Amino acid sequence: MRAVDPTIKIGVVVTPGDDSYANYSTHPATNLRTGQPHNGWTPVLLATLKSLGVTPDFLIHHRYPQNPGGESDQGLLLSSSGWAADAATLRQEISDYFGAGGSAMELVCTENNSVSSNPGKQSVSLVGGLFYADSLAQLMQTELNGLFWWNFQNGGFNLTGNTNSSLYGWRLYGDYGVAEAITNFPPYYTSKLMKNFAQTGDKVIAASSDYILLSTYAARRQNGSLTILAINKDPSNTATGQVSVTGFVPASFGQVYSYGIPQDNAAQSGIGSPDVAQSALSGVGASFSYSFAPYSATVLSLYPAPATLTATLNPADATQLVLQLQGQGGVPYVIQSSSNLVAWTSLSTNTPLGATTVTITNTISVSVPKTFWRAVWQP
Secondary structure, X not given: XXXXXXXXXXXXXXXXXXXXXXXXXXXXXXXXXXXXEEOOHHHHHHHHHHHHOOOOOEEEEEEOOEOOOOXXXXXHHHHHHHHHHHHHHHHHHHHXXXXXXXXOOEEEEEEEOOEOOOOOHHXXXXXXXXXXXXXXXXXXXXXXXXXXXXXXXXXXXXOOOOOOOOOOOOOOOEOOOOEEOOEEOHHHHHHHHHOOOOOOOOEEEOOOOOOOOEEEEEEEOOOOOEEEEEEEOOOOOOEEEEEEOOOOOEEEEEEEEEEXXXXXXXXXXXXXXXXXXXXXXXXXXXXXXXXXXOOEEEEEEEEEOOOEEEEEEEOOEEEEEEEEEEOOOOOOEEEEEEOOOOOOEEEXXXXXXXXXXXXXXXXXOOOOXXXXXXXXXXX
């Protein structure tokens, strides 16, 4: 392939653990750090590639936390916490069996779903949708550079998978896809929800919860807003808690995006909307209370508090107006002017960095009797 196109990237499939899939008893690989031999798939693969002088561009991880017949809703929803360990284990194995020459290898996940084969009702249930959102949010906190859900469309329902009544959900079939020609499944809607949490160029930041069944994540958007993703993994209890924000001053209002039991029920009954719900958020502050419904994924979009703008004439040049913008670091503010407080013209966009004050000098015309100025945040 590279003889045709040298820019092609080539990856190999691996699995975390020195002794995972240890089927190579006649071909052990020695751990360069511990000196111990191991027969697992990844050690043997990496050591063999190193001996051949072949360096893959990336390693491929497939993650299915359950096997058919052993599905558990609570087990699945708690399994996403294993992403960090998987990434750390694979990076350690690269170091142990390939050495420094493997430091540039990327890690990606090209397959992720709830069960390794024969998907049942859990794969198309609300639980499967919450697992998708939680899995993606957990992966964002690791060095893994991509997640591919297996898969988008499967071409038909699987009627032989696990439909045990202990599993949540009303669809008595399974499907690895997020959609079929006649319907969309909960993973489709939670994937749609996630675009309101973070997109390319946004920065995932630290968030924590003191309740094991409420997973929380946060991101600073490129547009200056702050988003909080909360996934309530409790099937019957609302999680009401205090949301505390540091390093960001929110406006008193924002937006809520949510997907959960009401939307899943609407898909079954045909009453109401099965799509992601949107509503206004009020009463926001540095600390505020919010109630997260059972079995739900919620994105709180917090807007930055308004900036202040002061103006003074340049004492050395009366044709120059010096504006001082006071706002939050990382938030883009648009300076606008108007002669009538109705029609506004955008002049420049200014983003404070470490300092929260930006000075802007504008030339004013003596032929204009009066001019108004303002600084606005535009999402």
